[in-house]
Amino acid sequence: MSIDREFFRHVLGQFATGVTVVTTRGSAGLVGLTVNAFCSVSLDPPLVLVCIDLKSRTLQAIRESQIFAVNILSEEQEELARCFALPSEERYRYFCHAPYHPGVTGAPLLEGTLGFVEARLVADYPGGDHAILLGEVVALGTADQPSSDSANAANEHQVAGMGTLQDGNREAGQPGGKQPLAYYRGRYRHLAHDYARPSLSSLSAPGDVI
DSSP: OOOOHHHHHHHHTTSOEEOEEEEEEETTEEEEEEEOOEEEEEETTEEEEEEEETTOHHHHHHHHHOEEEEEEOBGGGHHHHHHHHSOOHHHHHHGGGOOEEEOTTSOEEETTOSEEEEEEEEEEEEETTEEEEEEEEEEEEOSSSBOGGGHHHHHHHHHTTOOOOOSTTSOTTOGGGOOBEEEETTEEEEOOSOOOOOOTTTSOOTTOOO
8 A cells, every 4th residue: 555755744743743853072172963753662670762754864863973962941942943954054163053961972962852771882783774773871960850870961961041940830841931932833942831640539541441
């Protein structure tokens, strides 16, 4: 059965995602790529997954360095997302002029993000025109909740001015009240407002068997 390429994109575009920039440091210097095909895989051991186009320079650099960082973008970083998505001189020669500091793996951690995950490449699977990269997490954190495995990197990350928790109503992992950058139907999106959580007695959680 033949699947129309554009219709495939249209249908999958109904699924909203966050936006990340995957970075590493190779023999050619710093590289990064905007990626929304990112997810957690396992808690024990802690594993994450990213999918990267086979033609990407970032993929070549990750295979060389065997490490990568996933930088979770805030809504204020849409321009960075656009820059790291384009095959431009600004991206390849100047790393999109993005402020960063090295993480514990040596991969660049972008300043001002909602959070970061550093991983060691443990598996590299074929996935059509993409590579499916599985990474074991070696460090991660946000400004307000740094990982004990990445104290130095997280401390520098905190200096970036992302704020701390101020009250009991703000969810952990939303430093300074920033919102994530989203991608939906082929466009970057900003969240309009906080979601009013319904009563658990009136609504089943996703995955509940009814």
